Amino acid sequence: xxxxxxxxxxxxxxxNTYGRFPLALVKGRGVYAWDADGKQYIDFCGGIAxxxxxxxxxxxxxxxxxxxxxxxxxxxxYWIQPQIxxxxxxxxxxxxxKAFFCNSGAEANEAAFKLARKYHYRHGHPERNEIICFKxxxxxxxxxxxAATGQKKYQEGFSPLPAGFVFAEFNNLDSVYDLVTxxxxxILVEPIQGESGIHPCEKKFLQGLRKLCDDQGLLLxxxxxxxxxxxxxxxxxxxSFGVKPDVVTxxxxxxxxxxxxxxxxxxxxxxxxxxxxxxxxxGGNPLGAAVACKVVELVSESSFLENVDxxxxxxxNGLVKMREPRIVDIRGRGLMLAAEFNCECxxxxxxxxxxxLLLVGAGPNAVxxxxxxxxxxxxxxxxxxxxxxxxQDWK
Ligand code: PLP
Numbered sequence: 001x002x003x004x005x006x007x008x009x010x011x012x013x014x015x016n017t018y019g020r021f022p023l024a025l026v027k028g029r030g031v032y033a034w035d036a037d038g039k040q041y042i043d044f045c046g047g048i049a050x051x052x053x054x055x056x057x058x059x060x061x062x063x064x065x066x067x068x069x070x071x072x073x074x075x076x077x078y079w080i081q082p083q084i085x086x087x088x089x090x091x092x093x094x095x096x097x098k099a100f101f102c103n104s105g106a107e108a109n110e111a112a113f114k115l116a117r118k119y120h121y122r123h124g125h126p127e128r129n130e131i132i133c134f135k136x137x138x139x140x141x142x143x144x145x146x147a148a149t150g151q152k153k154y155q156e157g158f159s160p161l162p163a164g165f166v167f168a169e170f171n172n173l174d175s176v177y178d179l180v181t182x183x184x185x186x187i188l189v190e191p192i193q194g195e196s197g198i199h200p201c202e203k204k205f206l207q208g209l210r211k212l213c214d215d216q217g218l219l220l221x222x223x224x225x226x227x228x229x230x231x232x233x234x235x236x237x238x239x240s241f242g243v244k245p246d247v248v249t250x251x252x253x254x255x256x257x258x259x260x261x262x263x264x265x266x267x268x269x270x271x272x273x274x275x276x277x278x279x280x281x282x283g284g285n286p287l288g289a290a291v292a293c294k295v296v297e298l299v300s301e302s303s304f305l306e307n308v309d310x311x312x313x314x315x316x317n318g319l320v321k322m323r324e325p326r327i328v329d330i331r332g333r334g335l336m337l338a339a340e341f342n343c344e345c346x347x348x349x350x351x352x353x354x355x356x357l358l359l360v361g362a363g364p365n366a367v368x369x370x371x372x373x374x375x376x377x378x379x380x381x382x383x384x385x386x387x388x389x390x391x392q393d394w395k
Contacts, residue, residue: 028056041357042379042382048226048370049370052374060257064287070286083101093300094235109140109249110142119269128185129183130165144161146158171199186247194226194336197362200331206241220245222245228250232336233309234305235305248264253295260285260292307373322391335370339369348391349367351390
């Protein structure tokens, strides 16, 4: 089937929920992907920060085959070897205590909301059920995740949303203090806001949140669905801020493209859940857990994380050197970068695609760079050349 034939068929049969580009991708290898007409693209969208080892990484493919020939699926009624191994790896890297597995970022956040409420309920405080979130945040598309997301456009038309989510100003500690009441259970924050434009928390702000949670007995929840898994040059973004949460949620890069999510919790928070409190049929399934184990093994290598830092600096410097007058800010950490423009940049992203560079927006005016984390200098330079080329044609 050609690109156009796939688009026509997709429009006929697939529900119309996505604003898709007119492009059908059929093959991938490393940082490259090909469309149905055989055109090659350098993929700096990476499945929106998911394909952290690129497309069809040899060792992940091998591990998936090995597990597929061993055990596909059993229920969480039983113990599952790759799930236990994955939990052990994540607990050791994070310094937290236990892991719960699910299938996506929204589900990992749902688990965290339920854990926060049950934790206080078990401590005799059912009234402590409110979670302080942040304006411009993004936490997923289930009803509770949308209710926790600080952007009206994702909530419109879905009322009534679950109650118990209030919104403070990002990087403004006073505004958080103003919202704390006897009903507060937890604070939920992305250490780097991703979807709304790659806005990192200030270190002082995260330290302030930690102190507030300690003083008031609140749980500090970090949503690292996008900024975790090595993207900032540390395995967890919180390690680069030196502030440890009580709960961290992950997904996206965890399976390197195979769907899996996780919530990790420290020794106090973890007491919120008892058998029967939460579950997921596919959570920590042998296939996903086996692939994720391999991803974690590769990504946690110090040389791998060093490459993220080095390539991040090269990409950032390359963008700065362009001296493009319409760019008003270039920001981010590691390989989670954004170039913000003084105008909407949808058309620029479409132009990049025509030139053979896949990128994704972040907020209306920013272009996001979230490529595979194992890219090399030549690949960074190639993406920069194509970006510059697109900028020249962008009127
Ligand atoms: N949290 C953050 C920070 C995200 O960026 C996303 C997705 O973009 C989610 C949660 C939701 O993840 P998922 O789409 O896997 O449910």
